[in-house]
Amino acid sequence: xxxxxxxxxxxxxxxxxxxxxxxxxxxxxxxxxxxxxxxxxxxxxxxxxxxxxxxxxxxxxxxxxxxxxxxxxxxxxxxxxxxxxxxxxxxxxxxxxxxxxxxxxxxxxxxxxxxxxxxxxxxxxxxxxxxxxxxxxxxxxxxxxxxxxxxxxxxxxxxxxxxxxxxxxxxxxxxxxxxxxxxxxxxxxxxxxxxxxxxxxxxxxxxxxxxxxxxxxxxxxxxxxxxxxxxxxxxxxxxxxxxxxxxxxxxxxxxxxxxxxxxxxxxxxxxxxxxxxxxxxxxxxxxxxxxxxxxxxxxxxxxxxxxxxxxxxxxxxxxxxxxxxxxxxxxxxxxxxxxxxxxxxxxxxx
Amino acid sequence: xxxxxxxxxxxxxxxxxxxxxxxxxxxxxxxxxxxxxxxxxxxxxxxxxxxxxxxxxxxxx
Amino acid sequence: xxxxxxxxxxxxxxxxxxxxxxxxxxxxxxxxxxxxxxxxxxxxxxxxxxxxxxxxxxxxxxxxxxxxxxxxxxxxxxxxxxxxxxxxxxxxxxxxx
Numbered sequence: 001x002x003x004x005x006x007x008x009x010x011x012x013x014x015x016x017x018x019x020x021x022x023x024x025x026x027x028x029x030x031x032x033x034x035x036x037x038x039x040x041x042x043x044x045x046x047x048x049x050x051x052x053x054x055x056x057x058x059x060x061x062x063x064x065x066x067x068x069x070x071x072x073x074x075x076x077x078x079x080x081x082x083x084x085x086x087x088x089x090x091x092x093x094x095x096x097x098x099x100x101x102x103x104x105x106x107x108x109x110x111x112x113x114x115x116x117x118x119x120x121x122x123x124x125x126x127x128x129x130x131x132x133x134x135x136x137x138x139x140x141x142x143x144x145x146x147x148x149x150x151x152x153x154x155x156x157x158x159x160x161x162x163x164x165x166x167x168x169x170x171x172x173x174x175x176x177x178x179x180x181x182x183x184x185x186x187x188x189x190x191x192x193x194x195x196x197x198x199x200x201x202x203x204x205x206x207x208x209x210x211x212x213x214x215x216x217x218x219x220x221x222x223x224x225x226x227x228x229x230x231x232x233x234x235x236x237x238x239x240x241x242x243x244x245x246x247x248x249x250x251x252x253x254x255x256x257x258x259x260x261x262x263x264x265x266x267x268x269x270x271x272x273x274x275x276x277x278x279x280x281x282x283x284x285x286x287x288x289x290x291x292x293x294x295x296x297x298x299x300x301x302x303x304x305x306x307x308x309x310x311x312x313x314x315x316x317x318x319x320x321x322x323x324x325x326x327x328x329x330x331x332x333x334x335x336x337x338x339x340x341x342x343x344x345x346x347x348x349x350x
Numbered sequence: 351x352x353x354x355x356x357x358x359x360x361x362x363x364x365x366x367x368x369x370x371x372x373x374x375x376x377x378x379x380x381x382x383x384x385x386x387x388x389x390x391x392x393x394x395x396x397x398x399x400x401x402x403x404x405x406x407x408x409x410x411x
Numbered sequence: 412x413x414x415x416x417x418x419x420x421x422x423x424x425x426x427x428x429x430x431x432x433x434x435x436x437x438x439x440x441x442x443x444x445x446x447x448x449x450x451x452x453x454x455x456x457x458x459x460x461x462x463x464x465x466x467x468x469x470x471x472x473x474x475x476x477x478x479x480x481x482x483x484x485x486x487x488x489x490x491x492x493x494x495x496x497x498x499x500x501x502x503x504x505x506x507x508x
Contacts, residue, residue: 007386256442283493
């Protein structure tokens, strides 16, 4: 009973994960802050100022258009811009009411709205025609950070946008592969220390066989993600090459097993190779990314997910996803293991 | 480029309003349930086979 | 200093290659499958070493100061250390009967 329970639980968790992954909407964000090359009469300043357009993604500026506020921010300095008009839910026109001498060239753009909360567009504004005076200061406007009034939603990330849902597939699949290869590693050590026992060899094969599938799926989901965020199915990157090499190394394990006929010898050689494979896996996927710069998130000098900025909505799906995939992987491993054992017993039948 | 695409055709609106999200969830859940069914069935058959093997081992031939 | 750093990278790569290929040749000779198996098994394992050592070597030869590319050397060292130690431990196991 207990044995059936955790398997059913794993499947249920994954059903929940899939439903949440696909059905939770994406939160609002800012796409662009662009110069429309027109001059507009500012009522506040009483002079002509350049006109800019803020473009949002999934924002609700048509509700309560009067309470939309737009700010620019740089190095702790904050300035309010004048909202001339709100065109629709995602477009608003702003007058660039900034003085001629500024403390910086590059500015973050912030919008404040009671429904969408405070949104940030990093380096959304770049001014090259102003006088840069690092000491210039002005009185800070009143700025209260809003939190959004929307229901459960995934956070908007620039460039990633809707593909953030892939987080629930790509990352847990690799975690599960790590777990399975870890099982294989332990089994191989046991096999080498106690060569007469065939059970450990079965364990190692079963875990590697299932683990390779998870690795391949991890590669495929990663490739899909790369197509959307970086624009290519495959980029020459240490992390990506490392992942591919790892899968190839484990395919080599299966080739090696095919090449040896004697069962005892096969168990020993495969176990030795498996230790190598696991060390390569750890070095390539866990050590290497910390030593070299990579496009892949979670590594040094890289925006987006850098601090693994999971918010509560993502966490509520991501952690169950990790557990669910691991349970499914373990289950698949156990079934494969039992198949191997039954196979062996049948072969031994007179 | 991507920005203009997203503005003219916001993925959110299209994906959710057309009901495509539900189709995707449906297919994913179906695959998952199929896999669960297959695994449970495999376990059942393995149990049968193990039983058979055990009885064969115990009966003197 | 630059020369020494280059030499260190070279030695590290050589040791890694030697350790890896000896163990793989031992495996394929025990398997009785000849040199083909060494090539098949060795290729994916060799790729990371080749990639990282060529990058380190070109960096040094292009006149980049060794300390600026030392992370490659560190990684190469980790790879060599891992493969060398493992090869040293595993080698006797391969020949046991």
